[in-house]
Every structure is written in C-alpha cells, then in structure tokens.
Amino acid sequence: MDKIVLGLLLLSSRTIYQLRERIDKGLNLMYSSSMGNIQAAIKKLLSHGYISYEEVTDNGKYKKIYSITESGKQHFLQWINMPIEVQNIRCPELVKVYFMGFSDKENREDIIEQHLSFLKEQHSLLDAICKEAEVTEPSEENKDILNYQILSAFYGRDLYKFNIDWFEKVIKKMRKGEI
Numbered sequence: 148m149d150k151i152v153l154g155l156l157l158l159s160s161r162t163i164y165q166l167r168e169r170i171d172k173g174l175n176l177m178y179s180s181s182m183g184n185i186q187a188a189i190k191k192l193l194s195h196g197y198i199s200y201e202e203v204t205d206n207g208k209y210k211k212i213y214s215i216t217e218s219g220k221q222h223f224l225q226w227i228n229m230p231i232e233v234q235n236i237r238c239p240e241l242v243k244v245y246f247m248g249f250s251d252k253e254n255r256e257d258i259i260e261q262h263l264s265f266l267k268e269q270h271s272l273l274d275a276i277c278k279e280a281e282v283t284e285p286s287e288e289n290k291d292i293l294n295y296q297i298l299s300a301f302y303g304r305d306l307y308k309f310n311i312d313w314f315e316k317v318i319k320k321m322r323k324g325e326i
Contacts, residue, residue: 148188149197153223156198156215158292163189163211172276174299189213197222244317256321263314270307276300 155169163185170180192198197219200211247255277300285293320326
C-alpha cells in the first residue's frame with residue numbers, strides 16, 4: 148500500500164479521503180482501500196520521511212494534505228525501476244470452492260451465482276474505464292504515466308472476464324450434474 152500512496156502523491160498532493168477515493172477507482176484490484184490500510188501506510192511513510200503534510204482549514208473543516216518528499220520520490224523511483232517481483236497468485240474465493248462439497252447442495256448454485264453477479268459488476272466498472280481510456284487522448288506530459296495506468300485497468304478487466312468465464316463453467320457443470 149505504501150508504494151500506491153507514494154505513486155498517487157507523486158501525481159498530486161491529496162488528503163487521506165482523496166487517496167481512498169482514487170484507490171477505489173481501479174487500484175482496489177491490487178490492494179484493499181480500507182482506511183486502516185491507508186492510515187497504516189501513511190504512518191509508515193511519515194516515519195521514514197517519505198511524505199509530509201500541510202494542515203489546512205477548508206470551509207471550517209480541518210484537513211491534512213499529504214505530499215511526497217524528495218526522499219519519498221527517490222525511494223519510489225528506485226522501487227519502480229527494479230525488476231517486477233514474482234508473487235504467488237492468491238484467489239481467496241477458491242477456498243470456498245475447494246470446500247463447497249460440505250455446503251448444502253441446494254445453496255451451491257446460488258452461492259456461485261451471487262459471486263458471478265459481483266464479478267460481472269466489477270468487470271463492467273473496469274470495462275467502462277477501459278472504453279473511456281481507449282477514446283481519450285492523454286496529454287504528451289502525462290502520456291507514459293496514463294498509458295501504464297490504463298494497462299493495469301485492462302489487466303483487471305481481463306482477469307475479471309477470465310473469472311466470470313470460469314465460474315460460468317462451474318455453473319454449467321453443476322446444472323449438468325457433473326459436480
């Protein structure tokens with residue numbers, strides 16, 4: 148989460164609520180956008196001197212606007228220029244599928260259908276972002292940054308599509324009595 152916060156602050160200074168809002172719009176595929184996760188990252192980044200904040204009052208409301216420091220920028224650039232680390236792919240939903248044989252037979256299809264609805268909703272959101280990105284011409288100044296952010300949205304959309312197709316196959320097998 149700390150790298151996401153640094154990257155977002157490299158783009159522009161933000162409040163914690165603006166960080167969460169931006170993470171909710173596309174980055175939540177990578178990390179949870181809970182306030183607890185964001186606050187923990189901010190605390191860590193402040194302690195290392197990678198970010199700072201300015202206290203302001205806006206319409207009578209007290210706000211902290213966070214900014215990346217020069218050392219934070221250097222830390223982020225060092226990280227972004229390193230090779231991509233291989234991570235183990237985790238899919239917590241599969242734990243439920245793995246043990247589904249213990250569930251009530253009449254509820255299994257409903258459980259999968261509910262999950263499919265969620266997947267389709269998320270796919271639709273990312274698909275809209277991707278379609279908008281395909282017709283939007285980025286400014287030369289931000290073209291590189293935006294192009295790679297869009298690639299992440301395409302990845303998310305395609306990953307959701309894969310999961311939708313896979314769970315639809317499971318439903319078909321259930322209906323045929325194969326499982």
